[in-house]
Amino acid sequence: MKLIKRISVICSVITFCHINTVSANINVFTCEPEWQALAQELGGDKVTTFSATTGMQDPHQVQARPSLITKMRNADLLICSGADLEVGWLPVLLRRASNSKISVNKPGYFFAANHVKLLGAPKIIDRSQGDVHAAGNPHVQTNPKNIALIAKALVKRMKTIDPNNAAYYQNKTDNFLARWKQAMRKWKKQVRALKGSRFIVQHASWDYLMDFGKFEQVATIEEKPGIPPTSGHLADLVNQFKNNPADIIIHAGYQDERASKWLSKRSGIPTVTLPFTIGGNDKATDLFSLYNDTFAILTNTLKSKG
Amino acid sequence: MKLNKNTLLLTSFLVALASTPVVASEQKKESSLNKLKYELQQLKQEYKNKIAELEARLNDAEDSNDETLETVEQLSIDVSQQGNQKAANTFNPGIGVILNGRYVNYNDHFDYNLPGFFLGDEVGPGDQGLQIGESELNMSANVDDKFFASSTIAFGDGEVSVEEAFLQTINLGNGFKIKAGKFFSDIGYLANKHTHTDDFANRPLPYEAFLGGQFGDTGVQTTWLAPTELYWESGVELYRGDSFPAAGAGNSGLGVWTAFSHIGGDIGNSQSWRAGLSYLHAEVNDRENDLGNTFTGTSKLSIADFIYKWSPNGNRANQELKIQGEYLSRNEQGIFSDINLANASLDRNQDGWYLEGVYRFARQWRVGLRTSKLSSDNLPTQFNGSFLDGLNHSPKQHSLMLDWSNSEFSRIRLQVDNNNLNGEQNNVWILQYIAAFGAHGAHSF
Numbered sequence: 001m002k003l004i005k006r007i008s009v010i011c012s013v014i015t016f017c018h019i020n021t022v023s024a025n026i027n028v029f030t031c032e033p034e035w036q037a038l039a040q041e042l043g044g045d046k047v048t049t050f051s052a053t054t055g056m057q058d059p060h061q062v063q064a065r066p067s068l069i070t071k072m073r074n075a076d077l078l079i080c081s082g083a084d085l086e087v088g089w090l091p092v093l094l095r096r097a098s099n100s101k102i103s104v105n106k107p108g109y110f111f112a113a114n115h116v117k118l119l120g121a122p123k124i125i126d127r128s129q130g131d132v133h134a135a136g137n138p139h140v141q142t143n144p145k146n147i148a149l150i151a152k153a154l155v156k157r158m159k160t161i162d163p164n165n166a167a168y169y170q171n172k173t174d175n176f177l178a179r180w181k182q183a184m185r186k187w188k189k190q191v192r193a194l195k196g197s198r199f200i201v202q203h204a205s206w207d208y209l210m211d212f213g214k215f216e217q218v219a220t221i222e223e224k225p226g227i228p229p230t231s232g233h234l235a236d237l238v239n240q241f242k243n244n245p246a247d248i249i250i251h252a253g254y255q256d257e258r259a260s261k262w263l264s265k266r267s268g269i270p271t272v273t274l275p276f277t278i279g280g281n282d283k284a285t286d287l288f289s290l291y292n293d294t295f296a297i298l299t300n301t302l303k304s305k306g
Numbered sequence: 307m308k309l310n311k312n313t314l315l316l317t318s319f320l321v322a323l324a325s326t327p328v329v330a331s332e333q334k335k336e337s338s339l340n341k342l343k344y345e346l347q348q349l350k351q352e353y354k355n356k357i358a359e360l361e362a363r364l365n366d367a368e369d370s371n372d373e374t375l376e377t378v379e380q381l382s383i384d385v386s387q388q389g390n391q392k393a394a395n396t397f398n399p400g401i402g403v404i405l406n407g408r409y410v411n412y413n414d415h416f417d418y419n420l421p422g423f424f425l426g427d428e429v430g431p432g433d434q435g436l437q438i439g440e441s442e443l444n445m446s447a448n449v450d451d452k453f454f455a456s457s458t459i460a461f462g463d464g465e466v467s468v469e470e471a472f473l474q475t476i477n478l479g480n481g482f483k484i485k486a487g488k489f490f491s492d493i494g495y496l497a498n499k500h501t502h503t504d505d506f507a508n509r510p511l512p513y514e515a516f517l518g519g520q521f522g523d524t525g526v527q528t529t530w531l532a533p534t535e536l537y538w539e540s541g542v543e544l545y546r547g548d549s550f551p552a553a554g555a556g557n558s559g560l561g562v563w564t565a566f567s568h569i570g571g572d573i574g575n576s577q578s579w580r581a582g583l584s585y586l587h588a589e590v591n592d593r594e595n596d597l598g599n600t601f602t603g604t605s606k607l608s609i610a611d612f613i614y615k616w617s618p619n620g621n622r623a624n625q626e627l628k629i630q631g632e633y634l635s636r637n638e639q640g641i642f643s644d645i646n647l648a649n650a651s652l653d654r655n656q657d658g659w660y661l662e663g664v665y666r667f668a669r670q671w672r673v674g675l676r677t678s679k680l681s682s683d684n685l686p687t688q689f690n691g692s693f694l695d696g697l698n699h700s701p702k703q704h705s706l707m708l709d710w711s712n713s714e715f716s717r718i719r720l721q722v723d724n725n726n727l728n729g730e731q732n733n734v735w736i737l738q739y740i741a742a743f744g745a746h747g748a749h750s751f
Contacts, residue, residue, distance in 0.1 A: 054575055056619035063622070065578045065615075065751040066537030066570025073481055073531050084746075088714070092748040095454055097531065100477030104448070127715060127743065185365060227713050228669050256624050256669065 024048040025162045029072050031080035032059055033278040034141040037287045041176045042155050046165050055279025056254045064092040072097035082111025083138035107160040113138050115153040116146040119207040130224030143208035144291045148180050190295045194302050202251035218246050221259050229259045238266045245269050253280030272301050399447035400745030404502045406439035408738040416732040422682045422696025426518025426550030431734050438463045481531035490522040493566045493584035495611040497521050505664045507721045507736040510678035511703050512634040512658030516607055518550035540567040551605040554591025561589040575620040581612040599693045603640010624669045631661040644693045656682040676705040701727040715742045
């Protein structure tokens with residue numbers, strides 16, 4: 001401890017490295033911005049939050065860069081999607097940060113995917129099928145219903161980590177869930193009108209959205225997850241949808257839109273960029289606006305199509 | 307007048323008689339209309355209330371239905387989680403295999419040597435033709451709640467060796483970590499990287515000359531990650547001292563010690579960097595090369611390293627620029643012997659650097675350029691003509707590579723090295739494949 005103090009003195013002299021003086025009660029490290037937003041909703045001013053990725057970054061592709069090691073070292077609570085989404089970088093970060101508060105099975109170790117029903121678990125686990133996630137599809141945030149389930153599980157952890165503010169967290173959560181319920185009614189009404197729409201998706205990241213809207217996913221542009229689309233597959237898609245076109249092509253804000261645009265041009269099927277997570281476009285600034293914008297885009301595109 | 311009065315009366319009576327029913331009937335009409343309107347209003351209100359009530363009931367029903375579904379789902383999740391954990395156990399320990407094969411071509415007269423440098427064993431491009439390269443098998447897992455362990459076995463053609471086999475603490479807290487066993491050193495940038503993660507098919511000249519490609523040995527390491535906003539990690543290591551540049555496990559089997567410190571961080575969302583200083587001190591006991599030359603003494607190596615990465619919005623998938631460089635400076639003092647010189651006292655400074663840039667210009671494609679150079683100070687005249695005489699050559703190498711990765715797990719690379727090691731220009735062509743299967747590899751920075 002003495003050493004740490006001494007170094008912090010040295011550090012405060014060198015102005016560029018100021019010691020992380022945490023004024024909030026829980027220091028939250030999240031892997032994706034949707035969990036940062038959720039932690040903020042439930043924790044209010046009792047938490048400081050950080051997200052390792054932005055809405056413009058592919059969460060599969062992150063590296064264990066120095067800033068993340070430091071952020072994780074100082075965290076009290078880790079919130080990630082789980083289900084192997086972060087398998088390339090989270091285990092390295094955990095080892096490098098060596099933070100006992102967020103090690104496996106501690107209250108500070110929280111995986112969202114463990115609290116919802118996972119869809120799309122592959123029948124064959126073989127990488128010839130692409131970068132498959134053995135436990136199931138990790139992109140659980142594309143169904144707003146999952147957010148409520150995860151919120152209920154998350155608040156329990158926050159109360160365990162910071163019991164003095166348990167009532168505060170519960171209160172914030174109840175308030176959030178009430179507003180969420182209201183919003184869910186609106187979103188449900190919106191998707192009910194679009195039920196059965198046929199979707200082509202860029203990457204298999206939308207299983208939970210398909211489930212929520214009772215949409216039909218008729219094709220993926222990335223034939224195999226993690227492997228870029230081939231021109232042969234794209235040509236097949238054009239033929240496949242020549243006589244029976246799908247209703248819409250969707251991709252996330254961080255994905256390369258060239259393949260979607262190409263297919264759209266050839267097939268006449270409209271293509272849209274959905275935010276996918278917070279920061280995925282300018283309008284998606286919190287959890288509510290994320291889905292407001294997602295369903296507004298879908299409604300506008302699918303209805304104008306008639 | 308009377309008549310008039312009567313007439314008037316009569317008229318007014320008649321008028322009254324005629325007009326009363328009209329007025330009365332109009333009044334009647336109006337009131338029934340109002341009544342209708344009123345009733346309609348009432349009905350409307352009633353329906354409105356009823357509709358609102360029905361809507362509320364529908365919402366409630368939906369909510370309670372949702373809640374029931376959620377409860378059922380929660381239960382099924384609780385049950386399925388147990389299944390998930392079982393599934394995760396099938397990957398415990400994580401077992402990963404890296405295959406690395408290559409085809410090498412150069413002029414038959416080309417001889418890889420770095421004049422003036424006393425080299426370790428495994429340097430240079432190897433034999434011409436098809437090679438199995440160095441493939442490896444890695445197994446790693448958390449041992450318990452306190453330790454992580456990893457072992458990497460390297461296998462080439464007819465050769466099997468332990469690259470790494472170590473135990474590391476996982477939650478000492480306060481940023482401390484301790485590692486023990488055989489492992490790659492954390493000095494510099496490239497030293498602790500396994501070569502299959504490199505951006506080029508071989509190591510730059512200063513790594514070949516001063517560390518024999520990389521430095522790993524049996525040892526212990528402790529590192530400390532400061533609680534600062536800026537990344538700042540420092541550590542010290544103690545090694546047995548069997549590996550180049552050390553030899554003979556000097557100092558009673560504690561022949562090498564190192565110290566290093568690295569800082570790093572992000573600049574906005576798009577850029578990240580790391581820089582550091584390292585030092586390695588090796589006792590050398592009778593280091594011998596295959597020409598029969600020997601050296602005994604101390605070898606002191608200082609390294610300054612930096613790496614910088616940029617990608618648009620920090621999204622590495624389709625575009626990324628990486629610039630990396632290291633400067634290595636070495637002093638060796640001790641006794642040197644070769645065929646002509648016996649026990650000559652030596653004090654020599656040599657240094658070298660490399661600088662590389664790698665650019666991902668499409669999701670699967672990267673191109674890279676690297677330059678490395680070595681130089682030595684002047685030798686005392688008694689060493690003229692000896693093995694250590696560099697004949698005023700400063701070995702230089704320029705490398706150009708292009709690689710294609712079908713997925714994260716496979717890569718094919720073409721590289722050409724333009725060597726000017728001893729005054730002669732030579733090109734070395736390398737075609738390489740790297741494939742990873744099993745446990746998902748780590749995305750190290």
